[in-house]
Amino acid sequence: MPIGFRFRFRFRLVPFVATVLLVLLGITLAQWQTRRGDQKQAIENRLLQREADATVKLGGALQDVDQIEFRHMALRGEFIAGWPVYLDNRPLNGVAGFYVLMPFKLAASDTGVDSYVLVARGWLPRDPADRSKLPSYPTPAGTVEIEGLVRRDFGHVLQLGDAGPLRPQAIVQNLGIDEFAAASKFRLQPFVIEQTSNADDHLLRDWPRPSLGIEKHRGYAFQWYALAVMALIFFVVTGFRRGSENTNKPAQSG
Template identity: 50%
Template sequence: MPTRFVFRFIPFCATLVVAAAGIALGQWQTHRAEEKLALQQRMQARGSAAPLNGLPLDASDAEFRPIRLRGHYLAQWTLYLENRPYNGAVGFHVLTLFQPEGSAQAVVVARGWAPRDAADRTRVPQVPPPSGMTEVEGILRKDAGHVMQLGTADAPRPQAILQNLDLSALAAASGLSIAPLVIEQSGAAGDTLVRDWPAPSLGIDRHRGYAVQWYALAAMALLFFIVTGFKRGRHDKA
């Protein structure tokens, strides 16, 4: 019996829905990969620029720019972000407010990572910042990073252990005007803090991989409809 294709309306409609969904989702993932690639290129361009010598007026265009400031630390406003592991060890990111010379705004400096005391989880690392006029250099970031928040966030207070940093809440608690940016400190500072900051995870390859999977789903739906249509045709009488 000759093989022929039998068109079936309902399977055809289902195939169109699956194929359209696969193509749409594949295009969305491709678009996300292109956005992340453009962000990566901006990061590289900004990272290679000359360091800023003052807090930027436009925070939206300043992330990933290097910066170098003179000023003094407000040591009482040191905070500890918990659940920040490093090389498998549990620890904190140590943050301290910094008042740049000649600026009306303070800025949070992420000074580095320190291990947590396994015997006493309420004990914080005693790594005081330099006193007096000093210089800070690092990379500007829009925030200090986020982890899953368990329960209600505590209000910032001197020497507090927090899960995440809310800059507006810190400004309200300290009574200071605080820049909407964080400096990830780089270089040696004569202390024991680790300044090996994790690179931003853009996930470009992940988005591309998801796009391939969605396009493959669309192609498989079309192929399945065609193949099953021919198989059905073998059993139909001419």
């Protein structure tokens, strides 16, 4: 007598729990990547809007970073060559290197109080044989005029251990404006400047765009959503397969 084929789902607790965890993990990570992509897209929109704005001149009065982030600024003053700091682990085109940071004393203003801004002057390659050895580069003396892009900070990289007290010529992984102000005793603007104007100082100024990585985050989000869907499909298909196999086995005669 022919055996009829019937679909039947076999529920098992352990695979169900594992599937729920995988689905939740996939959705959570996908949503996080989506939010990161949305944040980068918002930055890109703000960049495009403010790139069209005219360059403004930075005076001595403290500014609100929310109002001027990603604006192009013109600065007049002098570099404080005795207080350079180097941000490590900042590769350029696959080459290890540093960002050269230096305080810039703004020209006298109506406030009568000296005001400074921390400037990322450019990029230097790292010596592959000696990490602590830095190539020489000139610093313009006296009053100069430069231009740059306003950034909230320099971003962060993975840091292991304590960097220790900040001092001139220090090589650090990360640097906060408040930290630099406390160590140098300079009255700093609450933002940093990525110098974009040319200077004969052997430094490269190919700065990564702050919104870089939008498509990468979108792609990661798709992968995590796909993982959640595949885990659910696998649980359902294997449940029906096991249930149907048990149902359609021929009965054993006694």
